[in-house]
Amino acid sequence: MSHTLGIRQAQKQKTRQALLDAALGLLEEQSLSSLGLREVTRAVGVAPTAFYRHFRSIADLGVALVEEALGSLHPMIRTTVTAADSSEERIARAIQLIAGHVDAYPAHVRFIARERHGGVQPVREAIRDQLVRFAQEVSAELAKDPESAGWSEDDLLMLAHLYVDQMLITASLFLEALEGTAEDRERVTQLATRQMRLISIGRHHWRD
Template sequence: MSHTAGIRQVQKQKTRQALLDAALALLEEQSLSSLGLREVTRAVGVAPTAFYRHFRSTADLGVALVDEALGSLHRMVRSTVTTADSSDERIHRAVELIARHVDAYPAHVRFIARERHGGVQSVREAIRGQLGRFAEEVRAELAKDPEARGWSEDDLLMLSHLYVDQMLATASLFLEALDGPEGERERITRLATRQMRLISKGRRHWLD
């Protein structure tokens, strides 16, 4: 393994990343289906035609953004769910972890929330696929827990999807509160914590 740099490839990756960053910034105030190719290149400072050296279309760029955005989400999902058992303290910690992730990568979270049901099919499918893999991973993690004794694989996957959806909904709430009043953040924390707690109670009594 290991491929020595190559000045050329390094520069190409650099402009490619610049295009991705510029697009992500522009997408804070619009949807991908209205993002123009020229708009992106203008923001970066390269010629419009340079875009084609990296992406076939803005939809193609969107798919690349999905990988980048969910790569960062990946860590959050893992550590959130791993600690998301019945203990109230751990739930609270998981919610705060989501809040901190939104603080760190607001544009990524916004992009996923927006384009999950957005107007570009290929991007929707990419997000759905990634979230499906997340849910599967969460399922495997839940299966290790002694509380999962007697659960069918199907039921575990049902629960993991519920967790993933709840996680995204919470992240979206934190996102809306980013440039809002101070107390809003705490209100959302309390709301999300109780919702997670209720789900955990349902989980504990699932086999009654």
């Protein structure tokens, strides 16, 4: 059911993607609020005014980056939380998944961590919306687990937010460890694993 794009539309999307990629690269050493429109177009090799054919402003481009970075992550998260194996195995797998994602898309992870509390309001809101969606989805998956018997919806959402925040913290630690040694990364894995374990224990004894 794929409709082949015309030459013009295809070229336009190519340039648009080049702008997004260039911006993401430039954002490794600065924040979005200091990223210049000309800086981005210069990196791509197009005229500054071409930018306006794709985005109204840098903030607009930032919102598009949020969608690119988080939009495709929902199914991955759902299946990770769902999993039918033991709690300990699930933790190990989740952390392995985070580590792998940071390895594969470090710039996206950095962007989200940086701009979650960054200086550009529309981007902050876009990230917050995505994270709220994550928490809702995690909450919905948790509800299916027999261990969630007797849990209120509020408490499930509370736990889901804890998980989502913990995921981001862990991703950020893996990111810092990317330029470090293998031991650095192993230490992050150990730390994150034990923190998740402690939260799981808290979850297990919550109903008391």
